[in-house]
Each structure stands twice: as C-alpha cells, then as structure tokens.
Amino acid sequence: MSDILEELKNRRSIRWYEEKPVPEELLNKIAEAGLYAPSGMGRQAVRILVITDDKTVRILGKINGQIMGKEGFDAFYGAPAVLCVLADRDNPTGIYDGSSAITNMLDEAASLGLGSCWIHRGKEQFKTEKGREILSEAGIDPDTVTGIDNVIVGYGTGEKPVAAERKNGRVYRIG
Numbered sequence: 022m023s024d025i026l027e028e029l030k031n032r033r034s035i036r037w038y039e040e041k042p043v044p045e046e047l048l049n050k051i052a053e054a055g056l057y058a059p060s061g062m063g064r065q066a067v068r069i070l071v072i073t074d075d076k077t078v079r080i081l082g083k084i085n086g087q088i089m090g091k092e093g094f095d096a097f098y099g100a101p102a103v104l105c106v107l108a109d110r111d112n113p114t115g116i117y118d119g120s121s122a123i124t125n126m127l128d129e130a131a132s133l134g135l136g137s138c139w140i141h142r143g144k145e146q147f148k149t150e151k152g153r154e155i156l157s158e159a160g161i162d163p164d165t166v167t168g169i170d171n172v173i174v175g176y177g178t179g180e181k182p183v184a185a186e187r188k189n190g191r192v193y194r195i196g
Contacts, residue, residue, distance in 0.1 A: 025128075028128060028131060028132055029128065030184060031131070031184070032127060032128060032131040033181055033182040033183075033184065034137070034138040034139065034182070035136030035137060035138055035175075035177035035181070035182075036098045036138055037098065037099070037136075037177060037178045037179050038098060038099050038100045038101060038136060038173075038175035038176060038177060038178060039101075039175060039176040039177075039178050040099075040101065041101065041175070041176050042073065042101050042102070043073070043101055043102045043135060043174055043175055043176070045073075047133050047135065048071050048073070048102055048104070048174065050129060050133060051104060051126045051129045051130050051133070051135075051137075051172070051174060052069045052071055052104060052126070053129075054125040054126050054128070054129035055067065055069050055104070055106065055122035055123070055125050055126040055129075055172075056069070056122070057125060058118065058121035058122040058124070058125040059118070059121050060114065060118040060121070061112070061113070061114025061117060061118055062114070064109075064112060064114070064118070066108055066109040066112040066114075066115060066118060067106060067107070067108050067115070067118050067119050067122045067169075068106075068107040068108070068109075068161065068166060069104055069105070069106055069107070069122070069126075070104070070105040070107060070155075070156070070159050070161065071102065071103075071104050071105075072102065072103050072104075072105065072155075073101065073102045075101070077155060078097060078100070078101070078102065078103050079095060079097075080151060080155075081097070081103065081105075081146060081151075081152070081155060081171075082095040082096050082097030082098075082100075082103070083095055083096075084146045084149055084151060084152060085097065085140060085142050085146050085171070088142045088145045088146060089142060096140055096142070097140060097171070097173045098138070098173065099175075100136075100138075100173035100174060100175040101174075101175045102173070102174045102175060103140075103171050103172070103173050103174070104126060104171065104172045104174065105143060105147075105168065105171050106119045106122050106123055106126075106143065106168075106169040106170055106171065106172070107119070107143075107147070107156075107161070107166040107167065107168055107169060108166065108167055108169055109165065109166060109167075110164070110165055110166055110167050115167055115169065116167075116169060119169030119170065120169065120170070122169075123139055123169070123170055123172055126172045127139060127172060130172070130174050135174055135175065135176065135177075136174070136175055136176060136177025136181075137172055137173060137174045137175075138172070138173050139170060139171070139172060140170060140171040140172070140173055141170050141171075142170070143168035143169050143170035143171050144167055144168045144169070144170075145168070146168060146171075147163065147166070147167075147168035148168070152168070
C-alpha cells in the first residue's frame with residue numbers, strides 16, 4: 022500500500038519550466054484525477070479545459086498576469102500546459118468542487134514526476150473578451166460556466182522548493 026501522505030508532504034508549487042511539452046497521456050491522467058474529486062451532492066459539475074497550444078497558453082497567462090496587476094507578465098510562468106477548471110454557473114458548490122479537483126490534479130501531477138502550480142484569478146480571466154473567446158473556441162458556452170482556477174503543468178527546472186516548517190497548534194480535538 023502506498024503512503025499518500027509522503028507524496029503530499031513532498032509536492033511543491035513549481036514556477037520554472039522547461040519548454041518540453043507534456044505528453045497527452047500524462048495530461049489525460051491529471052484531468053482524470055480532477056474528475057474523480059469529490060463534488061457536492063455528486064453533481065460532477067466541474068469541467069476541465071486542457072490547453073497545450075503555446076500561443077493560447079501564453080495569451081491566457083498574460084491575461085491572468087494583467088488581472089494580478091502585472092502588465093505583460095505571463096502568470097503561467099512559461100509552463101507548456103494549463104488545465105483550466107470551470108464549474109457550471111448555477112452550481113452552488115462550484116468553487117468547492119473546483120478547488121477539490123485542482124487539489125487532486127496537483128497531487129497527480131506530482132505523482133507523475135511533473136511540476137505544477139495552482140494559479141488563481143480563473144474567474145476573472147474567463148470574464149474577459151479573449152477569455153470568453155477561448156472558451157467558445159473549445160466548444161464551451163461562456164455564459165454557462167464560471168472559471169474557478171488553473172493548474173499549470175510541465176517539467177520543472179532548477180531545485181525543487183523545500184516545504185516550510187509546519188506551524189503548530191492548528192489541530193484541535195474534542196473527545
């Protein structure tokens with residue numbers, strides 16, 4: 022039996038990537054991990070948009086960077102792939118379901134030996150005209166979904182960050 026806790030302790034956010042593309046079969050496994058995340062009332066209302074087209078990844082990364090206040094900055098840090106997590110607009114648990122999917126995807130990427138990072142501002146990036154165009158190009162009606170956030174994926178470069186010491190006093194008990 023594998024110990025998932027060791028994998029969780031060693032997963033870190035990676036912000037430097039090789040230009041090497043990620044094989045489709047690995048991206049499919051990461052997306053599948055997201056689809057197996059818990060969802061409120063079993064609705065399975067999360068959708069995942071996998072983007073590997075470099076031009077589209079860079080455009081979306083710069084939209085995201087602009088939203089964070091850094092004009093011209095690629096907030097996807099040059100990663101060759103991004104998995105955008107969306108939820109049905111009318112789903113009351115969409116943000117929670119999407120966050121659960123993202124966590125599963127980050128963990129699966131690490132288990133496959135890939136670097137990954139959770140990138141916020143998904144909601145805002147898909148409210149932009151270009152963001153809406155990207156959704157439409159993928160066959161997703163932008164009026165039916167809400168962007169949750171993004172998982173960038175690739176082969177990390179440089180030294181893997183070390184986990185910070187965990188703060189004490191954050192677990193409470195009754196009984």
